Amino acid sequence: MYESPIREKLILGGKTYHDISSDICRPLENKASKGWWIGFTLSAIVLAVWIYATTYTMLVGIGAWGLNKTVGWAFDITNFVFWVGIGHAGTLISAVLLLFRQKWRMSINRSAEAMTIFAVICAASFIVSHMGRPWVAYWPIPLPNAFGSLWVNFNSPLVWDVFAISTYFSVSLVFWYVGLIPDIATIRDRATTKLRKFMYNYFSMGWNGSTRAWHRYEMISLILAGISTPLVLSVHSIVSMDFATSLVPGWHTTIFPPYFVAGAIFSGFGMVLTLLVVGRVVLKQEEYITLEHLDAMARIVMLTGTMVGLAYITEFFVAAYSGVEYEQYAFINRATGPYWWAYWTMMSCNLLAPQVFWIKWARSTPWFLFVMSIIVNIGMWFERFVIIVTSLHRDFLPSSWTMYAPTITEVSILIGSFGLFFTLYFLFVRYLPTINMTELKSILVLKDSKHSHDKSEKGEAHHG
Amino acid sequence: MLLGVYDNPDTVLEATENLIKSGYDIKDVYTPFAVHGLDRVMGIKRTRLSTAAFVFAMIGIASALTLMIYTSVVDWQMNIGGKPSFHIPTYIPITFELGILFTAFGMVSCFFIVNRMFWGRVTDVIDIRVTDDTFVIAVNVHEKTDVKALENSLISNGAIEVRERINEI
Numbered sequence: 024m025y026e027s028p029i030r031e032k033l034i035l036g037g038k039t040y041h042d043i044s045s046d047i048c049r050p051l052e053n054k055a056s057k058g059w060w061i062g063f064t065l066s067a068i069v070l071a072v073w074i075y076a077t078t079y080t081m082l083v084g085i086g087a088w089g090l091n092k093t094v095g096w097a098f099d100i101t102n103f104v105f106w107v108g109i110g111h112a113g114t115l116i117s118a119v120l121l122l123f124r125q126k127w128r129m130s131i132n133r134s135a136e137a138m139t140i141f142a143v144i145c146a147a148s149f150i151v152s153h154m155g156r157p158w159v160a161y162w163p164i165p166l167p168n169a170f171g172s173l174w175v176n177f178n179s180p181l182v183w184d185v186f187a188i189s190t191y192f193s194v195s196l197v198f199w200y201v202g203l204i205p206d207i208a209t210i211r212d213r214a215t216t217k218l219r220k221f222m223y224n225y226f227s228m229g230w231n232g233s234t235r236a237w238h239r240y241e242m243i244s245l246i247l248a249g250i251s252t253p254l255v256l257s258v259h260s261i262v263s264m265d266f267a268t269s270l271v272p273g274w275h276t277t278i279f280p281p282y283f284v285a286g287a288i289f290s291g292f293g294m295v296l297t298l299l300v301v302g303r304v305v306l307k308q309e310e311y312i313t314l315e316h317l318d319a320m321a322r323i324v325m326l327t328g329t330m331v332g333l334a335y336i337t338e339f340f341v342a343a344y345s346g347v348e349y350e351q352y353a354f355i356n357r358a359t360g361p362y363w364w365a366y367w368t369m370m371s372c373n374l375l376a377p378q379v380f381w382i383k384w385a386r387s388t389p390w391f392l393f394v395m396s397i398i399v400n401i402g403m404w405f406e407r408f409v410i411i412v413t414s415l416h417r418d419f420l421p422s423s424w425t426m427y428a429p430t431i432t433e434v435s436i437l438i439g440s441f442g443l444f445f446t447l448y449f450l451f452v453r454y455l456p457t458i459n460m461t462e463l464k465s466i467l468v469l470k471d472s473k474h475s476h477d478k479s480e481k482g483e484a485h486h487g
Numbered sequence: 488m489l490l491g492v493y494d495n496p497d498t499v500l501e502a503t504e505n506l507i508k509s510g511y512d513i514k515d516v517y518t519p520f521a522v523h524g525l526d527r528v529m530g531i532k533r534t535r536l537s538t539a540a541f542v543f544a545m546i547g548i549a550s551a552l553t554l555m556i557y558t559s560v561v562d563w564q565m566n567i568g569g570k571p572s573f574h575i576p577t578y579i580p581i582t583f584e585l586g587i588l589f590t591a592f593g594m595v596s597c598f599f600i601v602n603r604m605f606w607g608r609v610t611d612v613i614d615i616r617v618t619d620d621t622f623v624i625a626v627n628v629h630e631k632t633d634v635k636a637l638e639n640s641l642i643s644n645g646a647i648e649v650r651e652r653i654n655e656i
Contacts, residue, residue, distance in 0.1 A: 040519060040620030165558055174558035176567050183580040190584040194591045201595060204604075205520070209618040211610065228599065229608030232517040232617045236602050238526040239534045243598045246540050247591060254587050261580055464620075465520040 033127055033466055036310040040464050043311075044209055047456045047463075050306050051210070055453060058305055063453075066445035073439020076432050077152050085155045087432045094415045094427040099153035100265075101407040102437050105290070106146035106444075107188070107262055108283075108403060111255055112291020113139030114195060117202070118251035121244070127319050129462040130311045134302065135295050136199040137455075141447040142294070143192045145440045150188070152436065180264040187261040194254060198247045201240075204230050205461040259287045266410065273353035273414030276341065282334035286406060289327035289373065292320055293399030298448070300393045302457065311458055318386040324399060325380035331406070332374025349419065357413045361426060365409050372402020488514060489634065491624040491641035492614060492648035496522045499622040502644035504528045506626065509640060514625040517617045536601070540594040547589025551582040613652070625652070 038046070050056075055063075080087045090097055113135035120128035151157045163185040165175045175182050208230040211223035230236070260280035267279035296317070303312040342354040357366045376398050379385040385395070417424045429437075451457070493499040496518065503516055503525060516525055555578050559565065564572045599605065614623050624641070628634060641649050 044619045165554060174563055174565070176565060177555045177559050177581060178567065178570055178572075178574060178577045180580075183584075186581045186584040190588045194587060197591050197595050201598075205618065208610070208612075209519070212612060212615045212618045224610055225607045227610060228604035228606055229610045230604065230618075231610065231612050232519060234516045234518060234522070234525050234529060235531055237518065237521040238531050239536055239598055239602060241521050242534050242536050243540075243594055246537060246594060250540075250587050250590050253583075257580065257583060264580075461520040465522075 032468070033130065033313070033315070034311060034463060035313055038310065038467060040467065043460050043463050043467065044213065046308070046311070047206075047458045047460050048210055048213060050452060051454055051456065052213070052215075059449065059453060063446065063449040066442050066449055069439055069442025070446045071439075071442070072435050073148075073442050076435035076439055077148065079432055080152055080436065081157055085153070087430065089428050089430045089433060091425055091427065093418055093423045093425045094412060096153075096415065097408075097412050097427050098429045098433040098437065099149050101404065101411050102440060103146050103149040103153070104262060104283075104407045104411075105404050106142045106149070106440065108259065108287035108290045108407075109294045109400075110139040110142035110146065110191075110195075110291065111259060111284070111287035112295050113137070113142075114191075114198075114251050114255040115288050115291065116295070117198065118248040118255065121248040122252060125319075126466050127316050129466060130308075130313075130316055130458055131295065131299060131320075132462075133199075133202065133455075133459045134298060134451075134457045135291075136195065136202070137448065137451045137457075138291075138294060138298060139195050140192070140199060141444050141451075142291075143188065143195065144447065145444050147188065147192070148440065148443065149436075180261060180268050183261045184265055187258045191254060191258045194247075194251060198251055201243065201247065202459060203455065204228060205232070205240075206456045206459065208232070209460055210456065256284055259284045271414050271418075272347070272349040273357065273410065275350075276338060278334055278337055278341070282331065282338075285327050285330040285334065286373075286403060289324060289331055289377075290399060290403035292324045292327065293396045293403065296320055296324070296392055296396035297400065300389045300396065302452070304389070306452070306457060308458065311463065314387045314389075317389065317392055318383075321380045321386035321392060321395075324395070325377045328373050328377030328399070332370070335370065335374065352417075353414055356417055357409060360413065360417070362409065362413045362416070365405050366413070369402055369405040369409050372398045373406060376402065488652045489626045489628055489637055489641065490613065490650045490652055491626070491644070491646035492650065493622040493624070493645060494620065494647055495645070496520075496622060498645035499624065500525055500528060502641070502646070503624055505644050506624065506640060511632070511637060511640075512627040512629065514627045517613050517623040517625065519618055519620060519622070522622070534601075536594055536597055539597045540590050543593030544586045544590040546593070547586040548582050550589070551585035552578065555581060 034043075036042075050059075088098065113132075116128050116135040117132040120132075151160050154160055163175055163182055204227060207223050208227040211220060211227045214220040214223055260283065263279035263283035266274035267276060269275060299312055299320075300317065303309050339354050339358075342350045345351075357363075376395065379395070385391055412427050416427055491502065493502060499516065499518065500522060503513060506513060507528065507530075513529060516522075516529065518525065556573070560573045566572075612618065613625060614621055617623050624646075626637060626641070628637070638649050
């Protein structure tokens with residue numbers, strides 16, 4: 024019987040199991056390349072900007088920012104939502120695509136999960152710095168205290184957010200680490216230096232590849248994926264409820280949770296593309312992260328971008344249909360008011376630009392994908408800016424209408440947070456395998472193999 | 488203990504099946520990745536970690552509800568905007584999050600315990616290549632076992648190498 028190939032092969036170049044180990048471990052076993060040092064140094068310099076600007080904010084207070092009494096939330100929360108959103112693609116790739124049995128996720132899930140963790144660290148840093156008094160950042164946690172037993176308000180979405188973000192961070196970290204253990208064991212057994220042997224042995228927790236352990240491992244991976252899927256949906260839903268449960272026109276919409284989740288996946292895939300289009304060339308992983316993988320990610324970018332665009336239009340429709348004049352004004356003001364340029368940047372980057380992915384060339388040309396991924400990142404940053412600032416700056420009383428502009432400190436914190444993110448990412452690339460070797464080995468089709476043990480989902484042509 | 492070393496997941500699966508049919512006592516099979524079907528062939532019972540996960544989820548949900556009901560209903564009620572203190576719908580997000588948190592940490596801790604894994608454990612790998620590209624079947628050798636016949640059947644099932652190991656793993 025002849026089965027037609029549904030997809031291109033996921034791993035090119037006729038690799039063996041050993042080739043996979045050597046190729047993926049090469050960046051962390053060899054001396055760091057010049058490119059790595061340049062990238063790491065640049066990131067570290069930008070990180071220094073972040074440290075300076077954040078410290079300055081903590082010493083001076085929120086007065087260092089451009090906030091005023093009408094616009095009390097602006098750059099800080101824009102950046103928080105932006106970074107949390109970016110994190111979502113990692114969980115989507117590793118958990119949702121695992122449940123849907125999308126094998127192409129295996130080349131990209133490790134780096135996407137790393138991206139999740141680092142992005143959530145960046146997001147958390149904005150939460151802490153926007154508090155004004157970061158030394159009391161533990162107040163949203165329900166601890167017994169001496170303020171007359173004053174507990175936190177569990178009816179507040181901001182408290183839900185504390186639980187959601189910290190659960191999301193710790194569960195993602197566990198999921199990532201569990202996925203890393205067999206790969207750490209591979210590096211341990213290949214190690215040539217004493218220090219590397221010791222470190223990777225320490226973190227491999229004695230993994231020895233026993234079938235009994237693998238049996239349990241498969242089970243917990245499946246359950247972790249199963250619980251991470253609703254978790255990732257809940258986290259951005261709760262982030263959106265920070266806005267949606269308020270009474271501010273432009274925020275008070277029931278469409279927010281699905282709209283935020285779609286936007287999060289969209290922006291996250293944008294960031295994954297940014298990282299991987301460059302990473303696959305620099306780390307010489309073109310045979311593992313093939314054009315087919317980039318194509319699949321571009322399709323998701325297009326799909327979620329269109330969903331987000333649909334949400335923008337739906338919001339307009341609902342405002343018009345509601346007959347509430349405040350609601351209607353908020354949206355007219357968004358599109359034609361003083362921040363019109365931000366609104367139309369958002370619309371063109373998020374709804375219009377991804378439509379080029381209907382064309383095959385656009386989905387399979389790396390340099391173009393890189394440009395598009397930057398556009399997506401810019402568009403999604405502006406989406407949050409538009410939602411937050413344009414809804415606030417003209418409130419119910421025209422006498423308090425005002426404009427908001429960020430100060431140099433705020434811009435430095437935003438730029439610096441990219442330094443934090445990329446410093447962590449460069450360290451990850453240097454010390455951990457950026458591709459899940461064990462999963463890749465399980466989908467590898469050996470050249471001389473009569474049949475594969477898992478033929479149904481390989482997308483390979485079988486003769487027999 | 489006799490070790491048969493293989494280089495292909497299909498061969499190792501067939502070899503395991505044949506050896507079990509011939510009545511040999513297979514201790515374990517060590518593979519670089521999860522070979523599907525191997526656990527079934529070896530007759531490994533379905534792990535109870537999924538039950539553990541469920542139990543931890545319930546503990547998480549119960550703890551979250553207890554925490555919220557105790558603090559905002561029993562211990563110190565607060566009137567914020569006239570909204571009720573005891574309001575189950577607004578308890579759902581945190582109940583859900585803590586359920587997930589407890590499930591993940593509880594289940595993964597159980598996984599480490601049943602596998603006897605801990606940070607810094609001195610690793611005893613059966614063959615250093617087993618985390619790279621090699622598959623090893625470890626067969627227990629008893630007094631009655633015909634070692635020669637076992638060796639032959641390991642080789643006839645495609646082993647590239649047969650070795651003996653004295654120490655238990």
